Amino acid sequence: MKKRLQYVDGETLANTILPPIRFVIHELLPQGLHVLAGAPKVGKSWLSLWICLCVTQGEKLWDFPTQKGSVLYLCLEDSYARIQNRLLDLTDDAPGNLFFSILSEKLHEGLEEQLESFLAEHPDTVLVVIDTLQRVRNPMKDSNPYASDYRDLGVLKQLADRHGIALLLIHHLRKMNDDDPMNMISGTTGISGATDGNFVLRKDKRSTGTATLFCTGRDIPYRELSLAFDEDTHRWELREDSQEPLPEQKTDPLIEDLLSFLKQHGDFTGTATELATSIADLSGETIQPNVLIKKLIRRQQELSQLGIRLSSRRTHTRRELSLTMVRVGCVSNDGKTDSLPVSDFPSQPSQLSQTNQQEVSQ
Numbered sequence: 001m002k003k004r005l006q007y008v009d010g011e012t013l014a015n016t017i018l019p020p021i022r023f024v025i026h027e028l029l030p031q032g033l034h035v036l037a038g039a040p041k042v043g044k045s046w047l048s049l050w051i052c053l054c055v056t057q058g059e060k061l062w063d064f065p066t067q068k069g070s071v072l073y074l075c076l077e078d079s080y081a082r083i084q085n086r087l088l089d090l091t092d093d094a095p096g097n098l099f100f101s102i103l104s105e106k107l108h109e110g111l112e113e114q115l116e117s118f119l120a121e122h123p124d125t126v127l128v129v130i131d132t133l134q135r136v137r138n139p140m141k142d143s144n145p146y147a148s149d150y151r152d153l154g155v156l157k158q159l160a161d162r163h164g165i166a167l168l169l170i171h172h173l174r175k176m177n178d179d180d181p182m183n184m185i186s187g188t189t190g191i192s193g194a195t196d197g198n199f200v201l202r203k204d205k206r207s208t209g210t211a212t213l214f215c216t217g218r219d220i221p222y223r224e225l226s227l228a229f230d231e232d233t234h235r236w237e238l239r240e241d242s243q244e245p246l247p248e249q250k251t252d253p254l255i256e257d258l259l260s261f262l263k264q265h266g267d268f269t270g271t272a273t274e275l276a277t278s279i280a281d282l283s284g285e286t287i288q289p290n291v292l293i294k295k296l297i298r299r300q301q302e303l304s305q306l307g308i309r310l311s312s313r314r315t316h317t318r319r320e321l322s323l324t325m326v327r328v329g330c331v332s333n334d335g336k337t338d339s340l341p342v343s344d345f346p347s348q349p350s351q352l353s354q355t356n357q358q359e360v361s362q
Contacts, residue, residue: 015293017312017321020300021219024055024126024166026065027243030219031164032196033157035133037171037185042203042211043229044170047236048129049073049086051168055127056095062225062238063245069126070097072118074104076135089234097124106136107152112159119163128160131170149190157194173200181214201227211236251302254295257283258323259306268323275321296321 008016022031029051038044054061058068075083080102087094099122105111119125130136137152153169160167171191173184181200185192192198197217204210209229213236216222226240257279262268264282268275272289280286296303296310303310309324 015290015297015319017293017297017300017310020304022067022126022164024067024069025051025061026067028061028064028215028220029127029166029168030196030217031160031166032219033153033160033167033169033194034197034199034217035169035171035185035191035195036199036201037173038201039173039203039206042201043236044201045075045078045131046086046090046229046234047201047213048131048168048170049083050090050235052098052127052129053091053095056098063241067126070099070122070124071127071129072099072101072115072122072125073129073131074101074136075131076102076104077132078102086234097122104136106138107155108138111136112155115159119165125163125165127166127168129168129170130156133169133171146188146190149188150194153191153194157196169195173202181212182216210239252295252299253283253285254279254287254292255299255302255306257285258303259308262308262323262325267325269320271318272321275323293321 023029024031036044036048051061052071052073053059055066055069056071058066060066080100083100083102099118105114115128156167156169172186174186176184178184181202182192182198184200184202185198195217197215197220199216200214201211202214204212209231211227211229213225213227215225221243224242225238227236228239229235230237261279261282265278268278272293276287276289276292279292300310307326309322309326311322311324313320313322
């Protein structure tokens, strides 16, 4: 018997509280699979290491806040001596939660198991960098290059989605120029099609220290970052961002009322109607249950920053909301927001990562 198609209706989708997409680098690098491509010796490794340092220390990358956590950097084209020199050029205080390896297995030959083992040993990991993609791939034997590219990256995407981490693949550009920098990523469109985000670092001229980082992805707006390499600090400095800064989001009065309610009464579990009634009793403002749910879903990031964990589940008789007060800035002991499956929902967001079929699994 063929496997039954899993689906969800619009009403359920609109009213189910799903875990929000986590950003390792705010507005730039969300959870999922990503490619950073550039010409040889353009400065990809310097940029990659600087990204790793910022994330492990929870420091801003240029103007972008980062989610602090452990990082694994597979430097498969380098020696430990070269990595040490770069590390000492970039920082005087190397973090203990940044891990390096110069040797790994290849895809389909043990790499997935090695990464799974590392992530089990270091559950606070938020970023894995593989430098370079080609080092973990075997020579292509498939007569269909697109299928080979999509299959290999699909395996890595499944791993990133399963653990809720960002996995960044360092890759090369083809020699032929193109008006669209994304078309210059080496390989077939199966690579860019399988990833959640693509970044191209292209120098203005080979002899100069200036470059543009072209950024595009499913969960980020297209932007171009104008960079300049500082020979003294060995860091790419941001000169200009094509995206205007987002206007500061005003706090919704509902969120303030909700926070006051939780501080007075503690954690809440009940229906949206019960929550709406409780908030109305406190504030005197009436809100419809369906409007309440939509606002809570839209404001999940804000709730998380206030230390409020939001979840939902369906019992035999009703759908319940749960709001739990946790420590501000981190809603679990590993530095990640909640990514557990929703009990009565067929799939998690951004996890259509099956390599051979676009299906939503139970």
